Amino acid sequence: MRYRLVFPLLVFMFLLQPLCATAKPVRFAPLPVHSEDYIRREYYPFTEYLQHVLQQPVEIAFRHNLEDVLNGLMSDEIDLAHLWLFDDGTPIESAGSKSCR
Numbered sequence: 001m002r003y004r005l006v007f008p009l010l011v012f013m014f015l016l017q018p019l020c021a022t023a024k025p026v027r028f029a030p031l032p033v034h035s036e037d038y039i040r041r042e043y044y045p046f047t048e049y050l051q052h053v054l055q056q057p058v059e060i061a062f063r064h065n066l067e068d069v070l071n072g073l074m075s076d077e078i079d080l081a082h083l084w085l086f087d088d089g090t091p092i093e094s095a096g097s098k099s100c101r
Contacts, residue, residue, distance in 0.1 A: 023056035
């Protein structure tokens with residue numbers, strides 16, 4: 001009698017395990033124009049909001065330069081990137097020799 005209950009429970013638990021696994025984190029890479037500590041502080045509200053909306057973890061993927069960010073996007077190491085540098089909305093490609101802030 002016990003085996004009739006235990007075996008289906010074990011099978012159910014085994015089949016349910018993939019559904020209960022933790023979600024793969026969304027990897028977000030901001031432009032590396034500041035220190036990692038500064039970026040963590042500045043982007044903390046954004047990552048918390050994304051975690052709430054997406055219902056899955058979000059982690060910041062730090063890269064050393066724009067080329068590393070773009071390569072990470074192309075190689076699927078990064079899921080989301082912030083590619084705007086200036087407050088006036090000028091994209092990096094047309095920024096030329098502007099300095100940061």
